[in-house]
Amino acid sequence: MENIALADPGAQLSIWGLFMQAGWVVKLVMLGLIGASVWTWAIVVDKLVSFARLRVALNRFEQVFWSGQSLEELYRNLAERKTVGMGAIFVAAMREWKKSFEKGAKSPLALQTRIDKAMDLALTREMERLEGRLGFLATIGSAAPFIGLFGTVVGIMTSFQAIAGSKSTNLAVVAPGIAEALLATAIGLLAAIPAVIAYNKLSSDAGKIAVRMEGFADEFSAILSRQIDEKVAQKAA
Amino acid sequence: MKAGLTTSVILHAAVIGFGLFTLRAPPAFQPMNVESFPVDIVPVEDVAQSLQGDKKSTVRDKPAPKPTERPDIVADAQKIGENSVDTDQPVTPTAKPKPVENTESAPKAPTPTEKPKPEDTPKPKEEPKPTPATEVAPAEQPKQDVKPDPVKQPEPKPQPVKEPEPAPKPAEQKPAEAKPEPAKPDAVAEAIASEQTESVALPNSAPAPEAKPRPEQAQAETAKAPDRKNSEKPVKEASSRQKSEDDAFNDKVSALLNKDKPSGGGAKRSSQQSSLGGDRNNGQKLSNSEMGALRDQLSGCWTIPAGAQDAGNLVAVIRFNVDQSGKLDGRPTVQTSSGNRSYDESAVRAIQKCDQAGLVLPAGKQDIWSEIQVTFNPSDMGM
Structure with a gap:
């Protein structure tokens, strides 16, 4: 800040001109905010795409699951592929089931518990994937305006110092500095507004998917429990 | 995630690029072409107090001087008046036969021999007999007393007696008033001579031997001059001493009497009804x-x-x-x-x-x- 250059009144007032004549602090803030905006939108796009895919996958899986196909067959199909969502939960549960039965589990109660644990683990892992990076959107949504404001305050401070140095209060001298400083707040808001909207939408979407998967897990757990009982009865007979 | 990031970067690049190339500096405001008003700070006294008007009019809503009669308009004139040139002098009214003026003008009138007559004529006729309160009247009597034959007016003089020093004045004022009565060539000659030559002239001008006693009186009175001055002003002015002193003043007065049209004043015409006011547009107070x-x-x-x-x-x-x-x-x-x-x-x-x-x-x-x-x-x- 040693050399406070007075904003040349004839300077460009285009966006690029404003950016170029800003001080380095303000420039840094603006660049950071633009980066945040880029990252926000990257997350938003990624999440929208992955959520859409997941929903499609869930639908297809449910369709297949309730189609009357045997669980063994379904498991054999899915085990070789990389699965997401309900498929992952199903595979985790079936794997545990298989392991226990192949080795001849004695206690059906312990088997049930193990299967539930495996499904919970799979569900948690899936949810983590779903909700990962949404926190960043929340952060940007709340912090970006402040960061922008910081750039503005610094910019206005600088331009006031320059005005004091020039000993002129002409609006033509004051205006460019303030316009340039306000650009920082504008960029901050530009990053924050989509971030907040996207965060709200994506987190509610994630919540819906989570509920759906939890429901499936509970249902599948019940199915497996019934199967275990049947097997135990067969053995006893 | 890669896809998302790529999409986002491309999106931002597109938006920023679009912004940079389309969002030029907004058009500068076009300042309205409003003419600036010159603002003067005027002390309220100038406006609220005595405004130019006519001293003899009654007060009206709008102060205004007497309406002017000349139709021609002089450009850029500031002062109201009938002049063809804008001047700062107050308007002098047409010479009217005012009693006050007469007392002063009568003594001075002698110098411009012809002018006094038209103005004085109306009064001289009446003066002798009715004896208007002015001091002029007493002045004549002594003279006429001396020459009883030519002028018979002296008789009405009972009033002059009231004034304690009527005798002295007559000697000097005689010439002035003598003129109005053209009947006597002598009197006129006397008048002119006496004024031109001052007190010394008096004895010479008096044609009749009877007149001589008067000069003596006159001298005696001149000696008493101080007293007279104190008591009566018109007499003072009539005295020869003052004439020499107040040549400028005399000129002014004669100029006043001369004009049959008003002089002075500005060249701005006024059409408003006259209203009470002063000579100028000044306030009554210092600000x-x-x-x-x-x-x-x-x-x-x-x-x-x-x-x-x-x-x-x-x-x-x-x-x-x-x-x-x-x-x-x-x-x-x-x-x-x-x-x-x-x-x-x-x-x-x-x-x-x-x-x-x-x-x-x-x-x-x-x-x-x-x-x-x-x-x-x-x-x-x-x-």
Whole structure:
């Protein structure tokens, strides 16, 4: 800040001109905010795409699951592929089931518990994937305006110092500095507004998917429990 | 995630690129072409107080001088009047036979021999008998007494007797009034001669031997001149002494009488009904700033007496007159005493001292200076 250059009144007032004549602090803030905006939108796009895919996958899986196909067959199909969502939960549960039965589990109660644990683990892992990076959107949504404001305050401070140095209060001298400083707040808001909207939408979407998967897990757990009982009865007979 | 990031970067690049190339500097505001108003700060006194008008009119809503009669309009004229050139002088009215003017004009009239007549004619006829209250009348009697034959008017003179010194005046004024009565060539000759040659001429001009006693009287009276001056002004003016002194004044008066059209005044025409007002557009008072300037000058000249310095709120109001040239006219008078004599005196001395140094008064407000009242108060005067 040693050399406070007075904003040349004839300077460009285009966006690029404003950016170029800003001080380095303000420039840094603006660049950071633009980066945040880029990252926000990257997350938003990624999440929208992955959520859409997941929903499609869930639908297809449910369709297949309730189609009357045997669980063994379904498991054999899915085990070789990389699965997401309900498929992952199903595979985790079936794997545990298989392991226990192949080795001849004695206690059906312990088997049930193990299967539930495996499904919970799979569900948690899936949810983590779903909700990962949404926190960043929340952060940007709340912090970006402040960061922008910081750039503005610094910019206005600088331009006031320059005005004091020039000993002129002409609006033509004051205006460019303030316009340039306000650009920082504008960029901050530009990053924050989509971030907040996207965060709200994506987190509610994630919540819906989570509920759906939890429901499936509970249902599948019940199915497996019934199967275990049947097997135990067969053995006893 | 890669896809998302790529998409986002491309999106931002597109938006920023679009912004950079399309969002140019917004068009500058076009300042409206409004003409700027010159704003003057005018002291309210100038507007609220005496405005130019006609002294003889009644007060009307709008102050205005007498309506002018000349139709031609002079460009850029500031002062109202019938002149063809804009001047600053007050308008002089048409010469009317006013009684006041007559008393003064009669004595002077002699110099311009022909002019006095038209104006005086109306009165001279009546003067002799009805004896208008003016002092002129008594003057004639003595002369006519001397020459009983030519003029018979003297008889009505019972009134002149009232005045204690009628005799002296006649000797000098005789010439003036003699003229109106053209019947006597002698009288006219006398009049002219007497005025031109002053008192010495009188004896010569008097054709009749009887007239001589008068000159003596006249001389006797001239000796008494001081008394006469005090008692009667018209006589004073008539006296030869004054004529020499007041040549300029005489010229002015004769010029006044000469005009049959008003002179002076500006060239701006007025069509409004005349209303009561002064000669000029000045306020009646010095404005606050002018008063402050005057007070500043006075405070520089003022030395508060040692005893009164601690007295605190002594206030003396001093009134003084200033003549046209800005010099003190007469001794300042104490309008409201502070109760402390030396304090009042110090205030009076301050004014006199400043007058010696030269008072600076606002130009163009001579009418207002003529009488100034200053309140001498240590706190007001910045002491």
